[in-house]
Amino acid sequence: MTTVEWLIFIIATIGTLFMLVSAIGILRLPGVHASMHAVGKASTVGITSILVAAGIFYGGSSFWLMAFLAALFFVTSPISTTALARAAFRALPQTKRFLVYNDMDNPEYRQDDPLSLQEQ
Numbered sequence: 001m002t003t004v005e006w007l008i009f010i011i012a013t014i015g016t017l018f019m020l021v022s023a024i025g026i027l028r029l030p031g032v033h034a035s036m037h038a039v040g041k042a043s044t045v046g047i048t049s050i051l052v053a054a055g056i057f058y059g060g061s062s063f064w065l066m067a068f069l070a071a072l073f074f075v076t077s078p079i080s081t082t083a084l085a086r087a088a089f090r091a092l093p094q095t096k097r098f099l100v101y102n103d104m105d106n107p108e109y110r111q112d113d114p115l116s117l118q119e120q
Contacts, residue, residue, distance in 0.1 A: 008053045015049030018042045032088040040081040047073055 001009070025038025048070045055066030 004056065008057050011049050011056070012053035015046045015051075015053060018046030018049065022046060032092060033085055036081055036085055036088070040077060044074060044077045 019042070022039050022042035025042065026035045029035045029038055051066040051070045051073075055063035058066075
């Protein structure tokens, strides 16, 4: 194997391990928010590593396509994770027992929140 092939193998393995940690986090952590925390962090690094490895392997314009997809995932992943966490917070009241401090329970926050369920 050449040096480039070893580099691709190592980067893809790192990405796969991060995805494995993400999957284990979904299964083992209690509550929706803890599971989403594991998925949000580990899957972003895992998918990015796999995309970089694929870009190096295919080379040429495929590398730039993979780099664009990795950047797109870095932008959209935190936004979608936050939206899902807010939806889970509103839909599942039993998840509040896992919270140490509840930022969304602050009355000032509810006044400025256009999605708040509280009557104003």
